[in-house]
Amino acid sequence: MKKIEVFVIPGCARCGTGLEALKEIAESFGPDAFAWEERSLLENIDYAVRLGILSTPAIAVDGKLAFNSLPSPLQLRTELARHVGS
Numbered sequence: 001m002k003k004i005e006v007f008v009i010p011g012c013a014r015c016g017t018g019l020e021a022l023k024e025i026a027e028s029f030g031p032d033a034f035a036w037e038e039r040s041l042l043e044n045i046d047y048a049v050r051l052g053i054l055s056t057p058a059i060a061v062d063g064k065l066a067f068n069s070l071p072s073p074l075q076l077r078t079e080l081a082r083h084v085g086s
Helices: 019-027 045-051 073-083
Strands: 002-008 034-040 058-061 064-067
Touching: 002 019, 019 034, 019 073, 045 058, 058 073, 064 073
Parallel strands: 002 034
Antiparallel strands: 002 058, 058 064
């Protein structure tokens, strides 16, 4: 199972917008494909800096920064499809 980490700042309106739809895309690959985890940037700042996160929301897949801003549903689907089976 691949891990999707979504870095947000609690209370950030921009961070909450669209995340549910993106989570549904990840879930559409099946229950064993991806684990979705939302992480507070403030509580995980050292790890976020190591990943190269400069803003929120940001998304990492298997410990590698995939998006430094909120992707479109198509962008996320395309990125996750690259990870399925790898």
